[in-house]
Each structure stands twice: as structure tokens, then as C-alpha cells.
Amino acid sequence: MRRTRHVxxxxxxxxxxxxxxxxxxxxxxxxxxxxxxxxRSLATVIGTILGAAAFVASLGLGTTLNQQVSSAFDSRRxxxxxxxxxxxxxxxxxxxxxxxxxxxxxxxxxHAGRRTVLSDRPIARTVDQAATAPSFPVIGADPAAVxxxxxELTVGRVYDDFQERHATPVVxxxxxxxxxxxxxxxxxxxxxxxxxxxxxxxxxxxxxxxEAMAAVIMPYAVATALSDSTAAPDVLIETAPGAxxxxxxxxxxxxxxxxxxxxxxxxxxDPRTLRDDVESSVTESTVxxxxxxxxxxxxxxxxxxxxxxxxxxxxxxxxxxxGGRRRHIFLQLILETGALGALGGTIGVFLGVLATCVVSLxxxxxxxxxxxxxxxxxAVSTVAGMLAGLIPATRxxxxxxxxxxxx
Amino acid sequence: MLRxxxxxxxxxxxxxxxxxxxxxxxxxxxxxxxxxxxxGSGKSTLLNVFGLLDVPSTGSYTVGGVETxxxxxxxxxxxxxQVFGFVFQAFHLLPGRTAxxxxxxxxxxxxxxxxxxxxxxxxxxxxxGLSHRMAADPRRLSGGERxxxxxxRAVAGEPRVLFCDEPTGNLDSDNTDTVLALLRKLNTSGLxxxxxxxxxxVASEGGRRLQVHDGVVIER
Numbered sequence: 301m302r303r304t305r306h307v308x309x310x311x312x313x314x315x316x317x318x319x320x321x322x323x324x325x326x327x328x329x330x331x332x333x334x335x336x337x338x339x340r341s342l343a344t345v346i347g348t349i350l351g352a353a354a355f356v357a358s359l360g361l362g363t364t365l366n367q368q369v370s371s372a373f374d375s376r377r378x379x380x381x382x383x384x385x386x387x388x389x390x391x392x393x394x395x396x397x398x399x400x401x402x403x404x405x406x407x408x409x410x411h412a413g414r415r416t417v418l419s420d421r422p423i424a425r426t427v428d429q430a431a432t433a434p435s436f437p438v439i440g441a442d443p444a445a446v447x448x449x450x451x452e453l454t455v456g457r458v459y460d461d462f463q464e465r466h467a468t469p470v471v472x473x474x475x476x477x478x479x480x481x482x483x484x485x486x487x488x489x490x491x492x493x494x495x496x497x498x499x500x501x502x503x504x505x506x507x508x509x510x511e512a513m514a515a516v517i518m519p520y521a522v523a524t525a526l527s528d529s530t531a532a533p534d535v536l537i538e539t540a541p542g543a544x545x546x547x548x549x550x551x552x553x554x555x556x557x558x559x560x561x562x563x564x565x566x567x568x569x570d571p572r573t574l575r576d577d578v579e580s581s582v583t584e585s586t587v588x589x590x591x592x593x594x595x596x597x598x599x600x601x602x603x604x605x606x607x608x609x610x611x612x613x614x615x616x617x618x619x620x621x622x623g624g625r626r627r628h629i630f631l632q633l634i635l636e637t638g639a640l641g642a643l644g645g646t647i648g649v650f651l652g653v654l655a656t657c658v659v660s661l662x663x664x665x666x667x668x669x670x671x672x673x674x675x676x677x678x679a680v681s682t683v684a685g686m687l688a689g690l691i692p693a694t695r696x697x698x699x700x701x702x703x704x705x706x707x
Numbered sequence: 708m709l710r711x712x713x714x715x716x717x718x719x720x721x722x723x724x725x726x727x728x729x730x731x732x733x734x735x736x737x738x739x740x741x742x743x744x745x746x747g748s749g750k751s752t753l754l755n756v757f758g759l760l761d762v763p764s765t766g767s768y769t770v771g772g773v774e775t776x777x778x779x780x781x782x783x784x785x786x787x788x789q790v791f792g793f794v795f796q797a798f799h800l801l802p803g804r805t806a807x808x809x810x811x812x813x814x815x816x817x818x819x820x821x822x823x824x825x826x827x828x829x830x831x832x833x834x835x836g837l838s839h840r841m842a843a844d845p846r847r848l849s850g851g852e853r854x855x856x857x858x859x860r861a862v863a864g865e866p867r868v869l870f871c872d873e874p875t876g877n878l879d880s881d882n883t884d885t886v887l888a889l890l891r892k893l894n895t896s897g898l899x900x901x902x903x904x905x906x907x908x909v910a911s912e913g914g915r916r917l918q919v920h921d922g923v924v925i926e927r
Contacts, residue, residue: 305782307771307790314771314867316785319816329815336803618799621760622860623788623816625780701787702761705795 319623321631330635334643344608344637345644347600348685352648352677353655354593360656360669362585367668379410380448380508381537381548382566383555389562394555395533400444403535403554408543413444414520416533421526423516424491425481434480437515438492440523441536446472448536449506451517456486456501459519467521469497476514478502492516493526509536594680601644602688605637609692616696617704626697633693634686641685645678652677708899709734709757709868714766715922716752726752728922730766736867739890739900741913746905749922751872754903758791758870759783788816792861796873798853800845806832806856807841813860831863832856835889851882858889862898869893871902875909887912 305316321329334341385394393399395414403412417439424433441449442464451458451472459470471490473483478499481490489496497518506512524531535555539547548567552560609616616629653669660667709732716727726749734740734757744750755761756768759775762783768775770786778785787793792813800809810828819827832841835855845853854874861869871890875883887909894900904910916927 305773305778305785307773307786314790316782316789317818318781319784319788321816325815325821332804332808614797614799615801618801619812619815620784621758621787621793622813623784625784625816628816700761702755705760705799 319625319628321624321628326628326631326635330632330639333632333636334639340608341640341643344601344604345640345647345685347604348597348641348644348681349648349651351593351595351597351600351684352645352681353651354648355590355677355680356649356652356669356673357655357659358589358593359587359673360652360667361659363668363670363673364656364660364665368665378544379539379541380567381539381544381551383535383537383551383563384532384566386562386564391556391559391562392533394563395535399555400535402557403537403551404444406547406550406554408540408547410538410540411444411447412535412537413442413446413448414440414533415442415445415536416440416520416523416531417511418523418526418531421492421516423477423481425483427491427494429491433491434477436474436477436480437511438523438526439512439515439517440520440526441517442520445520445536446517448538449509449512449517450538451501451503451512452505452507453501453503455484456499459500464519464521467519467525469495469522470500470518471497472501472503472517473499474512474514474516475502475504477516508538594677594684597644597648597681598684598688601637601641601685602691605633605640605685605689606692609633609689609696613696613699613704616699617701617706620701620704630693630697633696634689637689637693638682638686641688642678642682644685645681648681649674649677708736708771710767710769711756711763712767714756714763714768716749716756716761717764725922727756727763727919727924730924732917732924734868734899734901736899737894737897739894739912739914740902740917741910741915742901742903742917742919743905743907743910744919748919749924750903750919752922753917753919753924754870754872754901757901758793759787760793784816789818789864790867792864792866792869794854794857794861794869794871794874796876798845798857798877800853800856800860802844802846805842805844806837806848806852806859809845809856810860810863814864817864819864827863827865828859831859834862835859849882850878851885854878854882854886855889858886858893862893866898868899868901871900873904874902875904875906883909 306313307316400412403409417437420435421438422433422435443459443461446458458472459468463470483499486499486501488499490499537547537551544567548565551565552563556563619629653674656669657667711730711732714727714730715725718724718726742750742753752761756763770790775783775786801812807828810831811824814824814827832838835858837852837855837859840848840852845856848856875886878886890900891912902909902913910916918925918927
């Protein structure tokens with residue numbers, strides 16, 4: 301049809317214009333359809349709301365957890381170095397106090413101490429129970445090495461340098477050991493090889509060296525007196541954050557300058573690499589969960605839009621009867637589903653942020669939410685809404701007016 | 708003004724159904740035409756083809772000398788929106804919109820801007836005696852009021868032909884009288900009316916009476 305055409309209707313000529321719908325009117329019509337039917341709109345967007353909320357919450361919680369995991373790695377594992385002798389090295393000069401003093405002077409060393417791990421030994425509550433007493437791993441550690449392991453004491457205190465120097469027979473019991481021995485307080489005695497040891501404290505957890513979790517810790521000097529062929533001496537070092545890699549290279553030289561190759565220093569992986577690996581695996585999982593949530597949201601809005609539009613065929617017929625063209629119907633419906641997607645996305649983002657904050661605060665974490673994930677959720681929801689409306693809008697626009705009015 | 712020549716409408720539903728057969732018909736400006744017939748006789752098909760809501764299977768249908776088969780849906784939409792008006796038995800008012808907004812929808816796809824549309828809609832409702840019900844939701848209106856809103860929507864754009872499909876089918880006798888009086892008044896003012904009805908009283912209002920029987924149109 302040409303832009304205008306004249307029709308002679310006896311009384312005079314009428315100039316026909318191609319029916320048109322201004323963009324402003326289109327937006328008003330779409331907005332009224334969405335806002336004046338809140339129940340219908342909510343039923344359509346509920347899936348999108350849940351999808352966007354799940355997207356933002358899973359990404360937000362994933363980022364928050366990444367931050368927590370990274371902090372834990374940075375503050376614990378990434379600040380720990382262990383030095384051990386290479387196989388066949390028998391010299392113990394690297395364990396002497398002068399060698400340790402050189403090590404402690406290195407910039408970046410916070411604590412450094414000797415440790416030896418003995419095989420399991422029976423520990424009894426009384427001398428006569430020695431034959432039936434339960435066995436526990438025994439760790440000899442000087443006070444500096446104990447500070448590196450950082451046991452969380454529930455009872456008593458850690459022995460000090462005086463007790464170390466004088467090889468005082470004292471022990472720290474792990475909670476499992478204390479429970480097996482029915483010990484709940486410091487000051488009582490336990491027996492190991494018929495010798496009495498005073499319990500100085502009971503610990504629940506250790507920040508480093510998990511092998512100490514169910515063990516008995518005693519001064520290094522005391523443990524070396526008990527030492528057997530299975531004893532494995534090493535030096536534990538706590539470093540400043542970020543210094544572990546450097547200290548692991550310098551420690552053998554500081555402890556045994558004449559033959560540093562006799563010692564092997566073990567440091568955790570580079571914290572940045574470790575963090576990146578962890579973050580990458582957590583992010584991959586959360587992105588997959590989030591994408592699935594948004595896909596479900598899209599399918600949901602598609603289904604709801606199909607049902608909603610099918611219920612409006614009478615309205616569509618009326619719009620066609622009063623001059624509306626197929627493209628007007630199509631554009632209005634696409635705009636409506638897009639607006640519903642945007643609305644659902646916005647509500648979903650709000651709920652997702654709220655859920656992230658509530659869960660984080662309940663766990664004592666600092667919530668971390670990327671603005672990009674919130675914007676992405678809104679944008680994806682809008683596009684998802686428009687895509688979901690494509691098929692029902694196309695179908696609706698194709699219904700001849702006479703059929704639409706009869707339904 | 709409206710001219711049908713050899714118009715037929717066939718539906719393919721397994722066996723072909725001849726809803727309208729080889730119809731020659733002219734409607735002049737100012738006519739008040741009523742169409743009657745039994746259910747399934749083809750009277751609604753005739754109205755739909757007349758109103759360009761449906762397209763003929765064969766034959767020629769011109770509106771003001773313009774062949775409607777050649778202009779595509781854009782031309783038929785333009786004629787429906789700017790020359791024709793429609794009143795339906797089921798009213799087809801949009802819930803959630805006020806009476807005024809419903810009337811404005813009749814003008815939405817036409818040449819007028821928003822302010823002019825509002826003015827024309829207000830005047831149309833005023834003519835129907837509903838100026839006090841402009842802000843009401845159609846769900847809160849009586850049947851008679853709904854049909855008057857529907858008529859206001861149909862005539863707000865000042866069409867030349869008004870097609871009514873059973874306009875009193877859902878109304879009681881009082882409201883039927885009111886609607887018929889309105890239609891009479893509109894016809895008197897020069898509006899061409901084509902009314903489908905099964906009600907003899909409504910049919911007798913028309914200056915020309917057509918009867919459809921098995922798709923064949925007979926002038927009575």
C-alpha cells in the first residue's frame with residue numbers, strides 16, 4: 301500500500317493513511333498491560349525473579365567464598381615453610397641454636413623452631429595402666445615450633461623457653477587424646493614409658509600441621525631423649541604473608557651454609573596461583589549453576605508468556621479490528637515480555653543481593669557482590685524475556701482478526 | 708460505497724464449507740442494513756467479510772472504489788481503522804483499562820496524537836451519556852454501560868460505516884432500547900449501519916433487511 305490512498309465514500313473522499321503506532325504509544329501500551337495486571341505479570345516473571353536471584357546469589361556467595369578461601373590460604377598455608385634433611389644426611393648442625401638464630405634473622409621469618417615426630421607411643425593415666433594404654437603420635441616441638449603450629453588451647457597454656465631449655469617433662473594434649481585419657485584440666489600427670497609428664501594444656505585445633513590434631517606435643521629436648529629410629533626432625537617456619545617462597549629459597553642456606561643442598565625446604569604453592577586455581581574452580585561451578593538458573597527462568601517466562609498471550613487473543617483481535625497491524629501486535633508483546641524480564645531481573649537482583657548479605661552476615665563473612673553480575677542479571681533477564689516472547693508474539697501476530705475475536 | 712460482486716467465502720475443514728455463496732451486494736452511504744438468519748447461516752461471515760475482518764475466497768469487494776483484495780493487510784487495516792467501526796456482542800473491552808482508555812484504543816493506530824485521541828474519546832463517551840463513568844474499569848460497569856463504551860470506542864474516530872454483531876445479544880430489554888436508540892441516532896446523523904441480529908425487533912429497525920440462508924443472501 302502506498303503511504304496514503306483516497307477512498308471515495310459518496311459524501312467525500314477520505315485520505316487513508318497506513319496505520320501506525322508511535323514508539324511513545326507503544327511503550328505506554330506495553331507499560332499499561334504490564335502494570336495494570338500485576339497478578340498476570342507476577343505469574344509471568346516469577347521464574348525470571350528466581351533465576352536472576354539464584355544467578356546473583358550464587359555468584360555473590362561464590363565470590364564471597366573465594367575471598368574467604370583466599371584469606372585462609374594467605375593467612376595460613378601460604379605463610380608456612382618446612383625444612384627437612386635430604387635422604388642420607390646425618391649431620392644435625394642445622395638444628396643447633398646458632399643455625400636457627402641465623403634463620404630467625406631473615407627478613408620475613410615470624411617464628412622458626414625445631415620439631416620431631418615420633419612414632420605412636422602408649423600414654424597412660426596411671427603407671428599400672430601402661431600395658432593397656434591408648435597410643436598417640438608424639439611430637440617434640442620447641443616453643444617457637446609450637447607457635448608456628450598455633451594450637452588453639454581450651455585449657456592451660458603452652459610451655460615456655462625455660463621448660464624447653466631444662467627439658468621439663470610436660471605435655472600438651474590434643475582434645476581426642478585428653479578425651480581418651482579422661483583428662484579435662486591442666487596440672488594432672490600422664491605416663492609415657494613409666495615416666496610422669498605434667499599436662500600443661502589441652503588444645504582443640506591447630507592452624508598449621510594437621511598431623512598434630514590428634515597428637516601429644518612435648519618440648520623438643522624431651523622428645524629427642526625419647527627419640528627412636530623413626531624420628532624425623534625438621535624445622536617449621538612461619539613467614540610474613542607473601543614471603544614463603546623467598547624464605548623457602550633462603551632457609552637451607554641460613555641453616556646449613558656449608559652444604560645448603562643437604563636440606564630441602566617445602567613451601568606451599570604460590571598463593572596467587574593457588575588462589576587463582578581455587579577461584580577459577582569455584583567461579584566455574586557458580587557460573588554453571590547461575591546459567592542453569594537463568595535458563596530455567598527463560599523457559600519459565602516463555603511458558604508463562606505463551607499462556608498469558610493465548611488468554612489475550614480477544615484483545616489482539618480487537619487491536620487488529622481497530623487498525624492494528626501484525627507488526628504492532630508483535631512489537632507490543634515483545635516489549636511487554638522484555639519489560640517483564642527487566643522487572644523480574646531487577647527484583648531478582650535485589651533478592652539475590654539480600655540473600656548473599658544474609659548468608660554472609662550469618663557466617664561472619666564479608667559479602668562481596670560484583671556490580672557486573674547484577675547488571676548482567678538484569679540485561680540477560682531482559683533479553684531472555686524478549687527471546688521468550690518471540691514465539692508466542694509471532695503466533696499471536698499471525699492470528700487473523702476474525703479468528704482472534706471468536707476465541 | 709460498499710460493493711460486493713460474486714463474493715464467496717469457503718472454509719476448508721475436510722469437506723469444503725460454503726459460508727457465503729456468490730454474493731452481489733451494494734451498501735450506500737447512510738443505509739441502515741440489518742442481517743438476519745439462523746445460527747450457522749453465514750450472517751456473521753457476511754459481516755466479517757464486509758468489515759474486512761475476513762477476506763473473501765473469490766469475488767471482488769470494493770470500499771469507496773478501492774479493491775480491498777489488492778492492498779494487502781495494510782490497506783485492510785487502514786480501512787478498518789479509519790473508515791469502519793465495530794461493535795461486538797462480547798464488547799471486547801480491556802479489563803484493567805478505564806472506560807476512557809478503552810475508547811482511546813479505538814483511535815490508537817490512527818493519525819491522531821495522544822491529546823486529540825483523549826479529546827475525541829471524551830466527546831464520544833459524553834455522547835453516549837457516560838461522562839460520569841470515564842474512570843471506571845469495565846468490570847465495574849453494567850452490561851448496557853459496557854456496550855455504550857464499546858459503541859463510543861467504535862464511533863470516536865468518526866467512521867463512515869459501523870458494523871454491529873449482535874449488539875443487543877447480551878442486554879436486557881431496557882438496555883436494548885437504549886442501544887437501539889443510540890444506533891438510530893447515529894444513523895440519522897449520516898453513519899452507515901450494518902447490523903447482524905437474530906432479534907426481529909432489532910432487525911425491524913433497519914431500512915434494508917437482508918436474510919442469509921445457507922450462505923445465500925436474500926434482500927427482503
